[in-house]
Amino acid sequence: MGEKYDAIVIGSGISGSSVGAMLSKLGYKTIVLEQSEQVGGRTFAFDGDTLTKDHFLKTLAMYDCTVAVAEPDLDTIFREGLLKGYTVDIGYHRGYTGPIIDAIKSLGGEIETCPPFEIPWDPKLGLSFPDLMEVSKRITELNPNPDDYDDVSIVEFAKEQGWDLNGNLYKMFRFMADAMQAVKPIDQTAAGDPIRSLLLRGRRQRFPVSAAAGGGLKGEILLPPKGGSDNVSKSFLNIITKNGGSVRTGAKVKKIVVEGGVATGVVVGKDELIQGKIIVYSGVIFSLPNIIEKKHLPKDYLRRIDALSGTGVGGFLMNAGFPAPQSAPAGIFSEFPPVSGFGGRFFNAVPAGRAMGCAPDGKELLFAGWAITPEENELLIRDKELTKKIFKSFSGKLSEVIAGYDKSDWKIVITCPSCYSVGSRVFASGKYRLENRVPTVGNLFLAGDGVRGAVNFGQYAAYKSAERCFAEIMGAYPLSLL
Numbered sequence: 001m002g003e004k005y006d007a008i009v010i011g012s013g014i015s016g017s018s019v020g021a022m023l024s025k026l027g028y029k030t031i032v033l034e035q036s037e038q039v040g041g042r043t044f045a046f047d048g049d050t051l052t053k054d055h056f057l058k059t060l061a062m063y064d065c066t067v068a069v070a071e072p073d074l075d076t077i078f079r080e081g082l083l084k085g086y087t088v089d090i091g092y093h094r095g096y097t098g099p100i101i102d103a104i105k106s107l108g109g110e111i112e113t114c115p116p117f118e119i120p121w122d123p124k125l126g127l128s129f130p131d132l133m134e135v136s137k138r139i140t141e142l143n144p145n146p147d148d149y150d151d152v153s154i155v156e157f158a159k160e161q162g163w164d165l166n167g168n169l170y171k172m173f174r175f176m177a178d179a180m181q182a183v184k185p186i187d188q189t190a191a192g193d194p195i196r197s198l199l200l201r202g203r204r205q206r207f208p209v210s211a212a213a214g215g216g217l218k219g220e221i222l223l224p225p226k227g228g229s230d231n232v233s234k235s236f237l238n239i240i241t242k243n244g245g246s247v248r249t250g251a252k253v254k255k256i257v258v259e260g261g262v263a264t265g266v267v268v269g270k271d272e273l274i275q276g277k278i279i280v281y282s283g284v285i286f287s288l289p290n291i292i293e294k295k296h297l298p299k300d301y302l303r304r305i306d307a308l309s310g311t312g313v314g315g316f317l318m319n320a321g322f323p324a325p326q327s328a329p330a331g332i333f334s335e336f337p338p339v340s341g342f343g344g345r346f347f348n349a350v351p352a353g354r355a356m357g358c359a360p361d362g363k364e365l366l367f368a369g370w371a372i373t374p375e376e377n378e379l380l381i382r383d384k385e386l387t388k389k390i391f392k393s394f395s396g397k398l399s400e401v402i403a404g405y406d407k408s409d410w411k412i413v414i415t416c417p418s419c420y421s422v423g424s425r426v427f428a429s430g431k432y433r434l435e436n437r438v439p440t441v442g443n444l445f446l447a448g449d450g451v452r453g454a455v456n457f458g459q460y461a462a463y464k465s466a467e468r469c470f471a472e473i474m475g476a477y478p479l480s481l482l
């Protein structure tokens with residue numbers, strides 16, 4: 001019989017690693033089990049020197065990402081070693097990293113971040129950051145409880161408030177929904193997340209507003225980790241090992257063992273049983289029914305898990321440039337010009353190279369992402385002519401915002417449009433989010449960007465859900481009772 005743990009955490013992404021760090025800091029004997037050979041979950045970074053095409057594609061596939069298009073093609077990129085010297089950080093995150101960094105430090109961990117910087121807003125979007133602050137203030141005054149908005153459609157909410165559905169406020173919601181990859185039609189989108197993200201901004205007041213036209217985002221809330229976003233999870237995991245806990249990679253949990261309504265442990269690999277008093281599942285929520293007998297999950301859970309599937313797709317591009325353009329902005333929120341079938345969508349682009357230590361000296365790496373629908377994704381995969389048009393439109397836009405982009409020798413454009421994310425599905429359906437404690441198995445807890453408490457989006461949502469999961473564990477299983 002193996003060791004018995006106070007807490008077994010399944011998954012080493014932002015949510016699993018952070019809830020594990022919180023527990024171990026308090027003295028819970030904690031183990032994190034990660035199925036992959038690398039930690040960090042969907043914040044994954046690759047070392048361009050050793051990266052192979054096979055590893056790249058396999059890792060992407062684990063998170064439902066594919067490379068539909070690459071220029072030059074993937075074979076050329078790997079044959080010619082075009083990624084050597086780079087850290088290829090998929091999903092280079094800038095939003096809301098600051099509070100997560102604060103949490104790492106408050107738990108006694110260490111992480112190096114890039115200096116604060118500003119992301120300008122494209123004035124052509126028709127709204128400015130101060131507008132958003134104003135709306136946020138108004139919503140806070142209207143109703144202080146963000147959870148109330150989970151079941152309310154944006155359109156209904158706007159109508160109730162007497163807001164002009166063609167005016168700036170509505171446009172702003174559409175912008176937020178697109179920005180968060182809520183690709184369902186706006187009138188089917190739950191109001192919860194766009195509003196909560198505004199509330200969060202309004203309440204925290206951590207974004208000094210730029211005087212520049214269009215306003216901007218700036219400040220300590222946008223603090224990406226140096227050297228790759230998976231360093232966030234690594235820092236949390238270091239806290240766990242520093243406090244006597246363990247982290248195992250290549251440890252896929254095949255089954256959560258439940259006896260008499262209590263989870264007693266997990267089965268890893270073929271038949272290794274690891275016993276635990278509390279189990280936290282932090283993998284993507286759709287996979288939960290694969291590792292626990294369905295009879296142990298509430299029917300309502302299963303229905304909601306079902307309802308979450310297939311509602312959202314994100315997209316991203318990565319450009320590696322040789323050499324670095326002289327005046328890349330810190331980032332840009334903009335729309336690229338409409339291409340037939342695509343409709344001109346919001347995108348953001350951030351140079352992720354020099355400042356973050358992800359590109360070799362004198363070179364640059366640009367990460368750009370945009371929101372696409374499942375139908376557009378299909379089109380991208382099938383219609384190579386359309387893809388070319390999109391690249392052209394996108395490159396044209398980048399030439400506008402990055403001086404010298406068109407003259408520099410930008411070599412690589414990779415796109416992984418089939419990037420399903422739990423977050424994007426959940427934004428489109430806030431009401432389906434699952435509770436952090438499984439009601440039918442009292443010592444089984446959930447964390448991750450698809451469960452309650454996952455305020456806002458992406459990494460930040462994953463971290464917030466972990467905070468809430470931790471609070472539930474504290475309430476039900478304080479260390480003194482274990």
Ligand SMILES: Cc1cc2nc3c(=O)[nH]c(=O)nc-3n(C[C@H](O)[C@H](O)[C@H](O)COP(=O)(O)OP(=O)(O)OC[C@H]3O[C@@H](n4cnc5c(N)ncnc54)[C@H](O)[C@@H]3O)c2cc1C
Binds near residue numbers: 063065420458
């Ligand atoms: C391409 C891409 C771009 C993105 N861009 C952004 C962005 O710009 N900004 C932003 O904020 N967010 C972004 N996101 C979303 C963000 O990365 C995620 O929301 C966040 O990392 C989710 O963290 P998590 O802990 O909830 O889940 P995950 O990171 O998915 O972690 C779950 C972990 O559990 C492991 N696991 C699952 N099942 C098992 C099992 N049975 N046994 C053992 N281990 C298991 C998985 O391997 C994984 O490591 C992006 C995501 C992708 C894929």
